[in-house]
Amino acid sequence: MSNDLTTSTIDRQNVLNNPYALEKIQEHLGIGGITWQGEILLTKVQVVRLLGVDERTVERYLTNHEQELATNGYRVLRGKSLKELKNSFGTDIDVGTKTTVLGVFSFRAFLNLAMLLTESEKARAIRSRILDIVIDVIAERSGGHTQFINQRDEAFLPAAYQEFSYRQVFTTALRDYLDMGNFKYGVYTNKVYKAVFHEDAKEYRQILKLAEKENPRDSMYAEVLQAIASIENGLAHEMKTRSEELGRKLRPKELDEIIDQIEHNPYLKPTMEQARTRMASRDLCFRDALHEKLQAYVQAVPATDFERFMGETSKALEERLSDPETLAVFKRLKDR
Structure with a gap:
């Protein structure tokens, strides 16, 4: 502030x-x-x-x-x-x-x-x-931990679990359909991040002052995780389809073209813009962290968000993990 x-x-x-x-x-x-x-x-x-x-x-x-x-x-x-x-x-x-x-x-x-x-x-x-x-x-x-205030949102854990599932689909597709060394996982994780919020993992860590060993996704809001999951799932599908059409693995340039198409897909635009707005606005308000590449998306945080992250419905991650209702949500997600 x-x-x-x-x-x-x-x-x-x-x-x-x-x-x-x-x-x-x-x-x-x-x-x-x-x-x-x-x-x-x-x-x-x-x-x-x-x-x-x-x-x-x-x-x-x-x-x-x-x-x-x-x-x-x-x-x-x-x-x-x-x-x-x-x-x-x-x-x-x-x-x-x-x-x-x-x-x-x-x-x-x-x-x-x-x-x-x-x-x-x-x-x-x-x-x-x-x-x-x-x-x-x-x-x-926030319990003194504004870096992870996102985890107090009841939507965080289901979104994180869902994103983890789609992440596995994405990394499997990278393994099977992209002709590139093992460093491709880090490279294309960063390209997904840039597509969603215009920063790579290193930039994001610096802005939020995360330790090197801390997973950036642990500090991301549910809407951001959902946007990432949407892109990862879409990329996995497109990689498989293109690879089978070509009868070979994709080259990095070909995957880059797919990412560019997905980033500018009008169907995903509302999801992407919501993720950018939520990240830029909440981080400035709750974490005093400015995402310079997202300045155009900064808005005042609505009163509902203060309730969501600081009110009676918000809980620390440890509390949520022991909540029977949360465990039931995980079971439903797993059974899909």
């Missing part, structure tokens, strides 16, 4: 989409406000006081970042909604009886503004604390 939240929409949204970090930030800041319809709200006057800026500055940010702030909970109350708010809180919110419109910030919108404001020392202090809390929360909820 960038140390300067003022410049990165994605980093700001990754904070605001993380319910576990928001809970801790809210506890730490203790900003007050009013609780209405199940959420904390702050008026513009209250926000001005909390951040130590004038109202014109807040208005300018509301204009310049209208969509982002609205997405995160800033809204303007009118009519019935405003009347209900006034009746509920009266003078507690410093709103005159003749006020017909009132801009209010949710807690998320307040944090959003604090992450944008460059003119406020108070906002700068809030940003610094936000960064510390987010790092602590991710480390705590």
Whole structure:
């Protein structure tokens, strides 16, 4: 995550989409406000006081970042909604009886503004604390092992098992249908990786700071493993078909042409793009690891992913391996 939240929409949204970090930030800041319809709200006057800026500055940010702030909970109350708010809180919110419109910030919108404001020392202090809390929360909820946070996803083990099966099909095809020395296994593993996420194993290890003996696939998300499995299975089929048509083993150049065709296959495009987006976005958010060749795919991580990798449904790999439901899934996969 960038140390300067003022410049990165994605980093700001990754904070605001993380319910576990928001809970801790809210506890730490203790900003007050009013609780209405199940959420904390702050008026513009209250926000001005909390951040130590004038109202014109807040208005300018509301204009310049209208969509982002609205997405995160800033809204303007009118009519019935405003009347209900006034009746509920009266003078507690410093709103005159003749006020017909009132801009209010949710807690998320307040944090959003604090992450944008460059003119406020108070906002700068809030940003610094936000960064510390987010790092602590991710480390705590991942068990201190963000390199393998992917394994906390309930979809990881079935995807890993499935990929392992297709990997065997692929390596068998390389053995039987490619005319090349034994180093072909490493060469074409890297070519599959490059087809999926534009990096070879060495590059991937460096970005994630994996030890030489650690298997890169152990750190890959389910969607990435599924994309790899799709390509490996497709390549195995194509190699067998072409080899039988030619009546000989394929030459490396011929296999390279098949890989290029598969990489640009429109049927696989959604799978490939999803894998790249998930890898690039999650690694930047959870692991603070930037895949430069996938920068175009980086997006804010949705709230559902924080639940998926850090919430109640997430588990350490050791827990999943002892889970009867997981073992039942493995049995079904094996019996296919």
